[in-house]
Amino acid sequence: MCVPGLAASKELLAGEPELRPEQPENRHPLSNQMGRQYVNAGFILVIVENSITAELYEMPVIGENPSSGRDKLCAELLMLARNY
Numbered sequence: 001m002c003v004p005g006l007a008a009s010k011e012l013l014a015g016e017p018e019l020r021p022e023q024p025e026n027r028h029p030l031s032n033q034m035g036r037q038y039v040n041a042g043f044i045l046v047i048v049e050n051s052i053t054a055e056l057y058e059m060p061v062i063g064e065n066p067s068s069g070r071d072k073l074c075a076e077l078l079m080l081a082r083n084y
Contacts, residue, residue: 008032010047 015036
């Protein structure tokens with residue numbers, strides 16, 4: 001199973017084009033395509049979206065709800081005795 005970290009998307013791991021143009025520039029395309037490299041080596045792989053990155057990432061809106069996006073998810077998981 002392959003899960004992207006930081007601001008990467010599952011499309012990046014699979015070697016596919018990004019769905020959103022505002023995604024950060026892919027400065028290391030070959031090393032970032034880990035999922036594709038495993039498939040090329042003969043593995044069966046499941047690439048899932050990281051729930052707080054890429055197109056699922058929700059930026060906090062200034063003046064509205066300060067508790068949104070990554071901070072909100074992390075706080076809620078900690079309250080449920082989980083970590084992220």
